[in-house]
Amino acid sequence: MNTKSNLFKKSSFLVTLVLIILSYAPQSSRAQNTTTKNIVLVHGAFADGSGWKAVYEILTAKGYHVSIVQNPLTSLQNDIDATNSVINQQQGQVVLVGHSWGGTVITEAGVNPKVASLVYVAAFAPDRGETTGQWVAAAPPSPDAGFTAPDQFGFIYYDRSKFHGGFAADLRESEAAWMNATQVPIVGKCFETPIQEVAWKRKPSFAIVATNDKSLHPKTQREMYKRADAKITEIKGSHVIFISQPEAVAKVIMAAANIH
Template structure:
């Protein structure tokens, strides 16, 4: 009886071991066949008259959700210079990247987005030019809102957003105090940047998402729509000013996350 009992136990143990090995083997197959994780690297590119710190509300949301977020600080001295620094940040990433641009930053990501690490593009109240086009072409595509205005180039060639119009034309849905600080710390852009044509166009070969800021006074929302529709971008309308990425950070982050999860 003892021998029979031990033999029965051994058989059960052997069967359990076989089932365990088969289960682990199947688990390995399931893991190998699983879909790759969503893109975790997000690179944010600012536009003219602001710097990368404006992205902090979006940054905070994305980081809390587990994304690795990097912010480009454009010199705003030429399209080439801005594309180079953007590529420098992209190249530091470990894996694929969702590249996000605001305003002038849209022109930058159009050119820099051809980088092989870039999986998709997100345009936030941004320019989305085609090859051979300049940003200035789209600035002039619709009459300027009376709330908006730019200074003439100074002796160094820099252009500022008209300080007297900054709140109404650039950041109308922010508090006066927050707008005043952004006005005082605005980063000027070399005016000739708007005359530089784009050579490479990433949105022709990569998925694109476009956010229209419906109360934008700096870039006409209809101009945004026209560019996005031509580029076959997935369009989201968000009620906000030109700095919609600050005033409506949750809604903007949602579009970026959608882009990351879709790749």
């Protein structure tokens, strides 16, 4: 009788132990999922996705899955479509990051149900019915920055004589010269197209002010970000802050990835 009783007690103990272990397993899995995010990076005008390389390397080393959109820069809708195409490839939720013109793109593409949060990096954050051009015109002018008029094909370039000082002042001259030589023009009508959907009204937003930005005035960045109720981080650097200060930018992106 005692033997049976002991066996019953041991059996009960083992069952209880297994149940305890199983009860912790799904919680551990859920906790891991909350810190594992897909990151989608969206570049702006006069550039391409390769500028995100340092940020990509930092984030992937931390275990994030990072994808980079190559915007055609031929229309707002084309860039939104290119971004949604990449978002839709992701398994699970996405942190959507945009630089400069890329901020306009993520404002609308960010309504995609897979997007959990937004990060604006020295970026535009227009409201419904607004255009990027409105905010360009509203910013205090800088003698160090400038764009060309649309050419016969409708493309706008960053003024090559002002590229280093206005766009990438905190990069080495050789690096800025390479970016200048390989700059990707944007169709001017992109800046005239109004926003239809506004993701920052629905999703948590983070934003980086590049305090030495000559292309998009820091005052204008703050104005848009405050209206969007974004969590603002100020970082000393030029318009290409994500290239000159990749660690600081990656830190903000990781903060956006860990709020859920």
